[in-house]
Amino acid sequence: MRITIVTDAWHPQPNGVVRVNDTLRQTLERREHEVQIIEPSHFRCMPCPTYEEIPLALFPRRRVARMISEFQPDAIHIATEGPLGFAARxxxxxxxxxxxxxxxxKFPEYIAARTRLPLDRLYAVMRWFHGPSxxxxxxxxxxxxxxxxxxFTNARAWSHGVDTHLFHPQPKDFxxxxxxVFLYVGRITVEKNLPAFLDLDLPGSKVVIGTGPQREVLEKKYPQVHFRSAYGDRELSRYFASGDAFVFPSLTDTFGLVMLEAMASGVPVAAFPVTGPRDVIGASGAGIMDTDLKAAALKALTIDPTVARAHAETFSWERVADEFLSFLAPLPGREATRPGV
Known part of the structure; x- marks a missing residue:
């Protein structure tokens, strides 16, 4: 099957959306599907206002149309609501x-936090974008x-997976x-709610791995916190495995792939009982959810690392790919080319 995936989030952006789309691509290609990724490096771009590390494609409509027409896909998936997503739509x-x-x-919440625009109006834009899907x-x-x-009348649950070969228990001497060591890994942005973690009175050390527009501000405000950067997935996996508890303070993430990566590394998770942690941790016993994040972090230290690892192993990328293929809508005249999932 020939599949076009259009995404405004791609390498070198270090975020969960990129990892999901790239791992999905690799999984599909191992199954001998042909995957076209239409992403920002193919276009002239400008930095996203207030978030300069994200490139926004300028006037991509014609090139997107040409790339898709030349590839002749059997199905098209639009992964993001950015300029490329709008062009493909x-x-x-x-x-x-x-x-x-x-x-x-949750773009409506993120935009509302930065602009004070009404949340209902922002969700109306999301319904308009996704409505024809x-x-x-x-x-x-x-x-x-x-x-x-x-x-929304067309929403369908589609879980994510974790690479349990890359993320696995390792010596903690890194x-x-x-x-x-209480660890956070991810983007350092206002919506990640990091002060809820950094303000906690916890024993030992707090470590933050990542980059983002808030890093410099938080480094100055919290000099006792160890801020690090990971260079490549191998180093990232060693940072994950070095933690004793992973603290996830976000209140707005739709999933939180980093929680799975922590658990795959044998590191239990502490989080608020909100969307994301409820689905990733659930009733597994691999983490603690509590409105008192300090209490959750301390309780997470008591969890057997093998419980966290075993739970992460249930999130298979093969199942994720199966679900993705089952949701695709073949283009007219291309139905006969669609193989079984």
């Missing part, structure tokens, strides 16, 4: 092609329920710091 509507979309990120793939049942409650 417009092309599909003009040519009356079915397509699927994904809802990876054959299926809006949501990273968890909780997100599916949230979107249905906001008037971080030579007082124990226990």
């Amino acid at each position: 417009g092309l599909c509507l003009r040519r009356r092609w079915p397509f699927t979309t994904a809802y990876h990120t 054959h299926a809006v793939l949501c990273p968890s049942p909780s997100v599916e329920r949230d979107l249905v409650a906001r008037g 971080l030579d710091l007082p124990r226990p």
Whole structure:
């Protein structure tokens, strides 16, 4: 099957959306599907306002149309609601092609936090964008329920997976710091709610691995916190495995892939009982959810690392790929080329 995936988030951006789309691509290609990724490096771009590390494609409509036409896909999936996503959506509507979309990120909440625009109006834009989609793939049942409650009629739960070969238990001596080590890995942005973690009075050390527009501000505000950067997935996996508890303070993530990567590394998770942690941790015993994040972090230290690892192993990328293929909508005349999942 020939599949076009259109995404405004791609390497070298270090975020969960990129990892999901790239791992999905690799999984599909191992199954001998042909995957076309249409991403920002093919276009002239400008930095995203307030988030300069994210490139926004300028006037991509014609090139997107040409790339898709030349590839002749059997199905089209639009992974993001950025300029490339809008261009692909417009092309599909003009040519009356079915397509699927994904809802990876709570953009309405993020934009509202930065601009004070009304949340209902921002969700109206999301309903307009995703409305013509054959299926809006949501990273968890909780997100599916949230979107249905906001008037989406085509939301479908589509879980994510974790690479348990890359992320696995390893010696903890990569971080030579007082124990226990409470770890956060991810983007350092306002929506990640990091002060909820950094303000906690915890024993041992707090470590933050990542980059983002808030890093410099938080480094100055919290000089006792160890801020590090990971260069490559191998180093990232060693940082994950070096933690004793992974603290996930976000209140707005739709999934939180880093929690799975921590658990695959044998590191239990502490989080608020909100969308994302509810679906990733659930009743597994691999983490603690509590409105008191300090209490959750301390309780997470008591969890057997093998429990965390075993739970992560249930999130198979093969199952993720099966679900993805089952949701795709073949283009007219291409139904006969679609293989079984």
